[in-house]
Amino acid sequence: MLKNIVWLGHDTFRISGSRTIYTDPFQINRKDHADIILITHEHYDHCSPEDVGKLKGSETVVVAPPDCAEKLGGSVKTVRPGDRLAINGVEIQAVPAYNTNKQFHTKDRSWVGYLITMDGQTIYLAGDTDLIPEMSALGPVDVALLPVSGTYVMTAAEAAEAARIIKPKTAVPMHFGSIVGSSSDAAQFAALLKGSVDVVILPRE
Ligand SMILES: [Zn+2]
Numbered sequence: 001m002l003k004n005i006v007w008l009g010h011d012t013f014r015i016s017g018s019r020t021i022y023t024d025p026f027q028i029n030r031k032d033h034a035d036i037i038l039i040t041h042e043h044y045d046h047c048s049p050e051d052v053g054k055l056k057g058s059e060t061v062v063v064a065p066p067d068c069a070e071k072l073g074g075s076v077k078t079v080r081p082g083d084r085l086a087i088n089g090v091e092i093q094a095v096p097a098y099n100t101n102k103q104f105h106t107k108d109r110s111w112v113g114y115l116i117t118m119d120g121q122t123i124y125l126a127g128d129t130d131l132i133p134e135m136s137a138l139g140p141v142d143v144a145l146l147p148v149s150g151t152y153v154m155t156a157a158e159a160a161e162a163a164r165i166i167k168p169k170t171a172v173p174m175h176f177g178s179i180v181g182s183s184s185d186a187a188q189f190a191a192l193l194k195g196s197v198d199v200v201i202l203p204r205e
Contacts, residue, residue: 038116
């Protein structure tokens, strides 16, 4: 089920199917081409003009909140929470992402996570967020990509609680091993969900 999802560290995933999608490209060290690039917010480790440039061709559709679009320049589809887009047969919904018990990503910034539906598979990229009420209304999710490092986002325990609410077929920990957090956060996340939600810790490629 996850054969089409490759983790490149932090919140960077390569999702392949009828299109190639990259999320929050950061520290990209491969040659590749993205059909769609989704960016959650304007922090440097998510909205990186240099890394977007490595993956972007003339046909690439870049989707980002307005403050990141400004930083990237060029043609970018801007989104706010709640917006829905259809790009080359891929359905994309921007969903809220914000902190509730810290101030790094306040709700008034209107930063986002994404629900991505491609080839019948729905993937939830949470973005930099805490456990928020909107997570209970996402609808059916096949794969949930959830931050687990604490500090700027959910802790492993909070992320496990989020996974129990979202009820994805598979939960994948992210946002560790680069800026903050370590593989022990991912392991704790998996341990807490044992017997309730299937967790896959993707190898970093
Ligand atoms: Zn951030």
